[in-house]
Amino acid sequence: MDIEPHPRTARLRRALDLSQSEMAARLGVSQSTVDRLEKGQRETGPVSRLLDLIENELDGPISTAACNTASGGNGAAASTAGARP
Helix, strand or coil, X not given: CCCCCCHHHHHHHXXXXXXXXXXXXXHCCCHHHHHHHHXXXXXXXXXXXXXXXXXHHCCCCXXXXXXXXXXXCCCCCCCCCCCCC
């Protein structure tokens, strides 16, 4: 397991104003998986792809500043355009 933090998961979750349990439901994983991702477990496979889609739904990478002012909206429908393979 990687020990480097993976803040993207936490930033996306906070931007959407979701709890870890709610984010887990969106990703189709357990709450403990979201917790591990936020603590540094490497994003892989389908989870990484879903996080890419959520990020695209929010119109691009989520910055720390955006997290502090996020309205928690759902944004436009998810698109695969620009998502990493």
